[in-house]
Amino acid sequence: MEIHAYEKFWLAAALLLIVGLIATVSYGAVGAGIEMIGDEGGTVDPEALDDHPKFGDPGVYESGEDEYDVYVVAEQFAFRPGTSDPIEVPANSTVTFHVTSADVIHGFEVVGTNANTMAIPGQVATFTVEVDGPRDYGILCNEYCGSAHHAMEGTMEVVPEDEYDGPEGGD
Amino acid sequence: MATFVDRYPEEAAVVRATFVVAFVSLGIGAFFGLIQALHRTGYVRILDSVDYYTILTGHGVLLALVFTIFFLLGLFTWAVARSLERPLPDIRLTWAWFGLTTTGATLVAVAILAGLIPSLGVSADVLYTFYAPLQAHPLFYAGLTMFIVGTWMAGADWFLAYRAWRADNPDDRIPLQTFMVLTTMLMWYLSTIGVAVSAVFFLLPWSFGIVETVNPLLTRTLFWFFGHPVVYFWLMPAYLLWYTVLPKLAGGRLFSDPLARVVFVLFLLLSTPVGIHHQYLDPGISEGFKFIAMTNTMFLLLPSLLTAFTVVASMEHGARQRGGEGYFKWLGALPWRDPAFTGMALAGLMFAAGGFSGMINAGMNINYLIHNTLWVPGHFHMTVGTAVALTMMAGSYWLVPQLTGKRLYSRPIGLLQVVLWFVGMVFMSNAMHRAGLAGVPRRTAEPQYQSFDFSTALGSVGELQAQIAFGGFLLFVSVVLFLFNILLSSFETPMESPVDDSLPAPLSGAEGSPLVLDDLRLWTGIAIVLVILAYTLPLGSIVTDAGLFGDSPGFPVLIDAVAMLKEVVA
Amino acid sequence: MSIETTREHPERGDDPDDRPPGYVVGSGPDDVERELSHDEFDPIGTLGIILVYFVILAVMWAFMYFVEFLGRGITVVG
Numbered sequence: 001m002e003i004h005a006y007e008k009f010w011l012a013a014a015l016l017l018i019v020g021l022i023a024t025v026s027y028g029a030v031g032a033g034i035e036m037i038g039d040e041g042g043t044v045d046p047e048a049l050d051d052h053p054k055f056g057d058p059g060v061y062e063s064g065e066d067e068y069d070v071y072v073v074a075e076q077f078a079f080r081p082g083t084s085d086p087i088e089v090p091a092n093s094t095v096t097f098h099v100t101s102a103d104v105i106h107g108f109e110v111v112g113t114n115a116n117t118m119a120i121p122g123q124v125a126t127f128t129v130e131v132d133g134p135r136d137y138g139i140l141c142n143e144y145c146g147s148a149h150h151a152m153e154g155t156m157e158v159v160p161e162d163e164y165d166g167p168e169g170g171d
Numbered sequence: 172m173a174t175f176v177d178r179y180p181e182e183a184a185v186v187r188a189t190f191v192v193a194f195v196s197l198g199i200g201a202f203f204g205l206i207q208a209l210h211r212t213g214y215v216r217i218l219d220s221v222d223y224y225t226i227l228t229g230h231g232v233l234l235a236l237v238f239t240i241f242f243l244l245g246l247f248t249w250a251v252a253r254s255l256e257r258p259l260p261d262i263r264l265t266w267a268w269f270g271l272t273t274t275g276a277t278l279v280a281v282a283i284l285a286g287l288i289p290s291l292g293v294s295a296d297v298l299y300t301f302y303a304p305l306q307a308h309p310l311f312y313a314g315l316t317m318f319i320v321g322t323w324m325a326g327a328d329w330f331l332a333y334r335a336w337r338a339d340n341p342d343d344r345i346p347l348q349t350f351m352v353l354t355t356m357l358m359w360y361l362s363t364i365g366v367a368v369s370a371v372f373f374l375l376p377w378s379f380g381i382v383e384t385v386n387p388l389l390t391r392t393l394f395w396f397f398g399h400p401v402v403y404f405w406l407m408p409a410y411l412l413w414y415t416v417l418p419k420l421a422g423g424r425l426f427s428d429p430l431a432r433v434v435f436v437l438f439l440l441l442s443t444p445v446g447i448h449h450q451y452l453d454p455g456i457s458e459g460f461k462f463i464a465m466t467n468t469m470f471l472l473l474p475s476l477l478t479a480f481t482v483v484a485s486m487e488h489g490a491r492q493r494g495g496e497g498y499f500k501w502l503g504a505l506p507w508r509d510p511a512f513t514g515m516a517l518a519g520l521m522f523a524a525g526g527f528s529g530m531i532n533a534g535m536n537i538n539y540l541i542h543n544t545l546w547v548p549g550h551f552h553m554t555v556g557t558a559v560a561l562t563m564m565a566g567s568y569w570l571v572p573q574l575t576g577k578r579l580y581s582r583p584i585g586l587l588q589v590v591l592w593f594v595g596m597v598f599m600s601n602a603m604h605r606a607g608l609a610g611v612p613r614r615t616a617e618p619q620y621q622s623f624d625f626s627t628a629l630g631s632v633g634e635l636q637a638q639i640a641f642g643g644f645l646l647f648v649s650v651v652l653f654l655f656n657i658l659l660s661s662f663e664t665p666m667e668s669p670v671d672d673s674l675p676a677p678l679s680g681a682e683g684s685p686l687v688l689d690d691l692r693l694w695t696g697i698a699i700v701l702v703i704l705a706y707t708l709p710l711g712s713i714v715t716d717a718g719l720f721g722d723s724p725g726f727p728v729l730i731d732a733v734a735m736l737k738e739v740v741a
Numbered sequence: 742m743s744i745e746t747t748r749e750h751p752e753r754g755d756d757p758d759d760r761p762p763g764y765v766v767g768s769g770p771d772d773v774e775r776e777l778s779h780d781e782f783d784p785i786g787t788l789g790i791i792l793v794y795f796v797i798l799a800v801m802w803a804f805m806y807f808v809e810f811l812g813r814g815i816t817v818v819g
């Protein structure tokens with residue numbers, strides 16, 4: 001079996017490339033601190049979301065100083081909150097989303113950002129982001145969820161701290 | 172001198188039949204593609220947006236599953252018979268798998284297209300990924316199961332042919348093309364277990380109402396257990412043509428037979444334990460499993476990177492034999508007027524670009540950037556939609572004459588066709604990638620929203636839409652030209668040598684390579700172990716989370732869609 | 742043997758349509774001027790092409806990862 005010297009060289013270069021890719025991704029995870037959606041969110045009964053302490057009344061909850069939890073229910077064909085009323089959080093805060101679905105699989109994408117997750121019935125997608133200055137964001141469903149999938153959208157408003165009048169979720 | 176149809180008339184008849192099914196699907200699927208490209212971008216909306224998803228399900232199933240796999244069935248039948256130099260063991264078995272796969276595919280297509288006629292009460296608008304708890308008509312899952320079982324029978328047919336050959340040739344190396352077919356089929360057997368379990372144990376009983384609920388994450392994970400290897404099932408026929416036919420078309424010889432074997436073995440080993448890379452953003456699967464899938468996926472780049480070298484080197488060999496000189500000037504000595512050559516070479520070039528966007532998809536955390544955006548269809552129209560589909564079309568210009576004994580109707584039209592496909596895809600796919608970076612979602616009839624706009628770094632959304640629509644139009648014209656050329660070829664008069672069908676021996680043959688390469692049992696064993704390692708824990712935790720049958724009742728896609736829409740708008 | 746070592750050419754003279762030489766699909770080998778064996782052939786052009794590809798991949802990957810991705814506003818950090 002003859003393997004040409006150039007081919008051996010390319011094999012080494014290809015392995016180098018692969019190792020480089022894995023190293024970059026690892027740097028993103030460890031150095032830049034980007035975490036993946038994982039299994040920390042736990043599970044819920046998709047048929048009994050109304051009885052859930054938070055998904056029963058989804059919305060924004062304050063969890064600490066400048067820290068908020070946002071519970072979002074995705075369902076054919078709206079986000080609660082998000083679609084009828086925007087998700088409202090103050091600027092320069094840390095926001096943890098908890099997203100689940102009441103029916104089929106949906107997507108939850110904050111347009112033009114890296115905040116993007118699947119919403120799977122029975123599972124809770126939990127992820128934390130840092131928001132900075134005031135700005136409005138669009139939210140859309142990026143997984144086909146039925147005949148009006150294209151109508152499933154919402155908004156998130158990051159408002160200046162001094163205009164923020166407290167979380168809307170809970171009571 | 173005679174060609175394939177003279178030597179193996181019965182096999183040629185089966186291959187012709189599979190190609191007919193493949194090309195009919197290609198025609199319908201491409202028409203649907205055009206409808207989508209015009210609808211999404213808002214240029215022409217001949218259908219209600221609700222029906223967009225029926226069309227999209229048809230497009231995905233007819234092109235990604237029916238066209239590609241029927242072409243594969245024919246190509247592999249041709250490759251096995253010609254490389255073993257013997258007919259298949261029993262042509263009735265061959266027709267039986269053709270019958271089963273065709274019936275299955277027809278049932279699936281009927282279930283999907285019935286969605287356009289609401290009065291029938293049948294719908295399968297679940298897209299080609301059929302994620303539960305969206306629920307299709309049982310016909311859809313039943314047809315799909317038949318289709319898969321048919322492909323298993325086809326694999327058995329080829330293995331039986333190999334066994335018969337082995338009995339007569341105890342000491343020979345497995346001929347290269349047969350080696351490629353067998354390793355690909357072993358990968359297919361291993362990976363289709365996922366979709367078969369999902370359909371037979373969970374989705375079919377649930378669609379019939381025998382069980383009430385499903386575990387959506389479980390069926391989704393089983394789908395992707397199959398869903399990544401299926402990508403390589405599409406690609407392996409293209410690789411078979413690139414390795415064994417393209418060098419000849421270029422006027423050269425395959426650079427290295429042993430390396431081709433190494434590449435196919437690597438695909439058998441690594442194609443399956445990576446499926447979780449389609450689920451990087453799924454809750455319920457821990458980050459550790461995602462990391463393992465990511466590293467496996469990156470190593471899966473290796474066989475494709477090696478292929479790039481071997482294939483280009485084989486072309487360079489051809490060019491130099493044809494008198495090519497210099498560092499890069501030899502490129503001009505390639506037979507660019509041959510549509511079979513040019514189509515495959517352009518397909519390979521586009522695959523190199525698709526490889527890049529695939530690296531982004533595979534990059535775990537960077538997947539946040541593009542997940543489920545239009546970037547993803549941009550990516551796979553370069554890979555399966557061009558590397559595979561264009562290689563198959565180009566290959567047909569060389570293969571079909573061998574199956575009919577008739578020459579190709581027009582070589583210049585063939586050349587125009589492959590170039591048109593390439594240009595159309597550059598427009599459509601590039602614009603899709605860029606739109607994806609702006610956040611435009613895939614699988615969406617009207618990606619135009621009321622409460623926000625997309626913003627692009629360069630250019631504008633309108634310009635991207637124009638490119639998608641224009642590219643889609645060129646692609647559709649290209650398919651029409653292809654079908655027209657093949658159809659007219661069937662009216663030519665039979666002739667002695669409709670095509671030059673000889674294949675030269677590789678430059679570096681199999682003789683000196685380690686025998687272990689041909690040890691299919693060993694490689695299958697290792698492949699199974701890798702799958703068990705990659706999947707036991709994630710599947711275990713998914714089942715522990717919500718049980719085998721989960722908590723999700725079905726959401727049939729038939730529910731009165733119009734009423735629902737009104738509710739949303741109100 | 743799976744792959745014939747001899748190369749046969751279709752006889753072009755008695756072609757019923759008088760297609761010009763080289764018109765047949767797959768006739769690339771007709772114009773071969775010299776046979777190059779494994780030892781006589783160094784794929785130097787291939788090496789060049791593939792190294793250019795390598796550089797493009799590396800640069801675009803770095804751009805996409807560090808500029809497009811890490812440069813985005815809202816990113817998942819926990």
Ligand code: HEM
Pocket residue numbers: 200201202204205207208211227228230231234235238239298299300548552555556557560612613614615616642643644646647650
């Ligand atoms: C005439 C040529 C083609 C055109 C104009 C075209 C157009 C499109 C468009 C615009 C989409 C995106 C739809 C959306 O996400 O809303 C799409 C999706 C898709 N296309 Fe094509 N396409 C063509 C050929 C092909 C070929 C040859 C293949 C594969 C062999 C293919 C496989 C797919 C698949 C698998 C999807 C995704 C379906 C899904 O998301 O469920 N297409 N196509």
Ligand SMILES: [Cu+2]
Pocket residue numbers: 106107141142143144145146149150152
């Ligand atoms: Cu949706």
Ligand SMILES: [Cu+2]
Pocket residue numbers: 398399402446448449
């Ligand atoms: Cu994959």
